[in-house]
Amino acid sequence: MIDASTGLIALLGSPVSHSLSPRMQNRALRAAGLNCVYLAFHVEGALGEAVRGLGALGALGANVTIPYKKEAFSLCEPVGHGVRLGAVNTLVFRARRVLGYNTDVDGILFALRGASVGSALLLGAGGAALGAAMALGLMGCGRLTVACRNLAGGEDLASLARGWGLFRRVQVVPFDRLRALDRVDALVNATSLGLPGNPWDAGVLEAALGVLDPRGVGLDLVYGEGPTEFVRAGGGMGLWMVDGREVLLGQGAESFRLITRMEAPLEEMRMALYGGGGDDQVPYRR
Secondary structure, three states, rough: OOOOOOOOEEEEOOOOOOOOHHHHHHHHHHOOOEEEEEEEEEOOOOHHHHHHHHHHOOOOEEEEEOHHHHHHHOOEEEOOOOHHHOOOOOOEEEEEEEEEEEEHHHHHHHHHOOOOOOOOEEEEEOOHHHHHHHHHOOOOOOOEEEOOOOOHHHHHHHHHHOOOOOOOOEEEHHHHHHHHHEEEEEEEOOOOOOOOOOOHHHHHHHHHHEEEEEEEEEEEOOOOOOHHHHHHHHOOOEEEEOHHHHHHHHHHHHHHHHHHHHOHHHHHHHHHHHHOOOOOOOOOOO
16 A cells, blocks of 8 residues: 555656556565555656656666666666666665666576577667677677667677677678578567567568577567567477566566565566466467
8 A cells, every 4th residue: 555655666768658567566566565666657858857856755766768778877876787788777776876787687697597598699789789788698609690770880789799708709780681690599689670560571580580590599578468479480480489578577576676675576576477468478488
């Protein structure tokens, strides 16, 4: 029950109406017995004001989503992965300090647990792709190929990734060269393709899935109430595909821990994500 002592945790972004984080995090807060509420706020071009306002209100913390992860970096003291990435998605308010973390990396590591990744194809070059690249590097990926429409953005990402010292080779290619690539152990979609109003081009989807080794793993960072087009297409080919909600679960659990200083009730959070869509388990995970 909300009362005068209820704590606030926020989600800041544009848009936020599609997010499953409030459903997941509020269920986790209830399960943990915490008198807190998690609310989503659509922020239009005023992130700094929003963050300062939350601090003034005594909020516990906030998650930051598109398009503000890089801007949030300049509004906090970055910690952990966020330092090397130059982008954060979790803000923790502690004694007039704002600490910034990037739990996207943790989410991807969680989603790909059990996979062996020596090579990978990463679709996209934005903020989500940056976190995915670091996670793949930490998993031991030696050969990373970045495929994107904006080649300048891809080269910027590749330059950063080379500087981490995690990869033997990083290359950037346009989407029309996908069919010429060697097979890879992991395929990660870090684009907005598959979101409502932004469907896949059938040729690009087919070409990308064709690069994935039959024994490899495909991961979609896009998520919805059920399996995405990317996941359904790969699953229909007999490939090991991981739903984007699994990334949300992993990063959300780490954000919960950082903000509340308590371990996340993982199974409660999982039920909040998968139960609502009528599917009780991760699709196509073997």
